[in-house]
Amino acid sequence: MNRSKRLYVLFGVLLVFCAVTLGVSRYEEHTEKIKNSNEIIMEINSDDVTSLSWECGSEAFAFHKDEIWLYDEDENFPVNEDKIGQLLDNFKSFGVSFMIEDAEDLSQYGLNEPICKIYIGEGEETYEIALGNYSEMDEERYVSIGDGNVYLVKDDPLNSFDIELSEMIRHDKIPEFDFVTEIEFAGSENYKAVYKEDNQVTYSKEDVYFVKEDGKELPLDTENVDRYLEVIRELNLTNYVSYYVTDEELRTYGLDEPELDVTLKYLAAEDEGEEETEETVAFHISREPEEKKRAEEAAKSSASDESPEDTETVEEITAYVRVGESKIIYKLSGLDYEELMDASYNAFRHKKVIWVDFDDISHVEISLEGAEYELTVKEEDKENVWYYQKEEIETDDFRNALNSLSASEFTEEEPAGKEEISLTLQINSDNQPEVQIELYRYDGDNCLAVVDGTSVALVDRSYVVGLIEAVNSIVLN
Incomplete structure (x- = not known):
């Protein structure tokens, strides 16, 4: 190779080396702008914010504040102001863990086409926050705030903003009513249950709810009342069908004339230690009108044995509830x-x-098959000991048989069959010291229970047989 060719080759190698050196130098200069950071890049006081909007995927929402927060598209929408506050809390002290200064290629961070843009208005100033890709390695999201930098943020705002409009509604709240003083029903049922302590009409101190009928106070089973109240407490008031109901819609949902109104009076205190005041909350319940009509017709047809239809399942029921005068259904x-x-x-x-x-x-x-028996109790060593004809007896079977007597169906039908067994109980109660129970044969499956001369219920015959056997095991041994 002659001298001139060697010079050309060496010159070419020199050019390549310079280009590589320049590229490395620029790369090193660029990487020097990437650094760890504990910087707080944004601090927003939610009380000063006047507007909030965002675009995430196909969803876009905008809200503004005019004393209260309002939805731009429909100011009748009941905005959950606590939810607005939760969204803004993302930027109360918006910290980062990594910063890329003067980022050149936003596409590698997903910020050329952000998956979510958030706009926060504070007086005359508007902040724009763009959310890009999620770094699987760092488990953090790339974010820009319009200052030319790209950040990896510690707390991902997308977790809060990737939501639907239904999550922004201010739902009705079921109050805490631990102590209900009155339950009133109107519509398909019409009566009132009232809470009364230290009752004077039953032998059980557990009876605290009563209804009045024909001037008499009748006790309710507290467990049954509590179970019903628990159904109300656990209602899921999130699946709304209208957030600003019109009169026409009320008719559509059958709530212009609800099937049942349930009104609760309860004691409540705004703050702990304050005196409790009596509050009221009402629930209006109804079924979809046409569906209700079909169900009623089917029930009538079934009752008359005219082409009875299949019994519907609960999944086939369409029903609605309204809390008080709320506009949400x-x-x-x-x-x-x-x-x-x-x-x-x-x-x-x-x-x-x-x-x-x-x-x-x-x-x-006890009166059984024409014979009379007496069981007595004496207190010995602070325990009740049972006797029959001065002999100590075991009463577990008798106790269980007596407790098992329960209604399969309530009825006021007068007894027509033979008396199977009757019992008169002396009770340590000033309110009701004596209760008489008579059990009559009704049919092959049931007996009729009469309490203090009033027919109350049909009882499974097997329970009555169990009671007779328990008595016989005591008096025949």
Whole structure:
């Protein structure tokens, strides 16, 4: 190779080396702008914010503040101001862990076409926050705030802003009503249950809810009442079908004339230690009108044995609830609808024929097959000991048989069959010291229970047979 060719080759190598050196130098200069950071890049006081909007995917929402927060597209929309506050809390002290100064290629961070843009108005100033790709290695998201830098943020705002409009609604809240003083039903049921302590009409101190009928106070089973109240407490008021109901819509949902109104009076205190005041909350329940009409017709047809239709399932029920005069209408599950509509007196009354605490019984007189027997109790060493004809007896079977007497169906039908067994119980109670129970043959499956001369229920015959056998095991041994 001659001298001139060698010079050309060496010159070419020199050019390549310079180009590589320049590239490395520029790369090193660029990488020097990438650094770890604990910087707070944004501090926003939510009280000063006047507007908030965002675009995430196909969803776009905008809200503004005019004393209260309003939805731009429909100011009738009940905005959950706590939710607005939660969204803005993302930027109360917006910290980063990594910063890329003067980022040149935003596409590698997903910020050329952000997956979400957030706009926050504060007086005359508007902040724009763009959310880009998620770094799997760092488990953080790339963000820009319009200052030319790219950041990796510690807390991902997308977790808060990737939501639907339904998550921004101010839902009705079911109040905490631990102490309900009154339950009033109107519509398909019409009566009132009132809370009364230290009752003077039953032998059980557990009876605290009563209804009035024909001038008499009738006790309810507290567990049944509490179970019903728990259904109300656990209602899922999120599945709304209208957030600003019109009169026409009320008719559509059958709530212009609800099937059942349930009004609760309860004691509440705004703050701990304050005196409790009586508050009221009402629930209006109804079924979709056409569906209700079909169900009623099917029930009538079934009752008359004219082409009875299949019984529908709870999943096929379409029902709605409204809280007080709220403009929001919620869809009820079929199960909730059935449990709320099951509000008759019979649904709340005691199913047991006798619900006295067995330890409060002091004497039992039994009439069985024309013979009379007496069981007595003496207190010995602070325990009740039972006797029959001066002989100590075991009463577990008798106790269980007595407790098992429960209604399969309530009825006021007068007895027509033979008396199977009757018992008179002496009770340690000033309110009701004596209860008489008579059990009559009704049919092959049931006996009729009469308490203090009044027919109350049909009882499974097997329970009555169990009671007779328990008595015989005591008096025949």
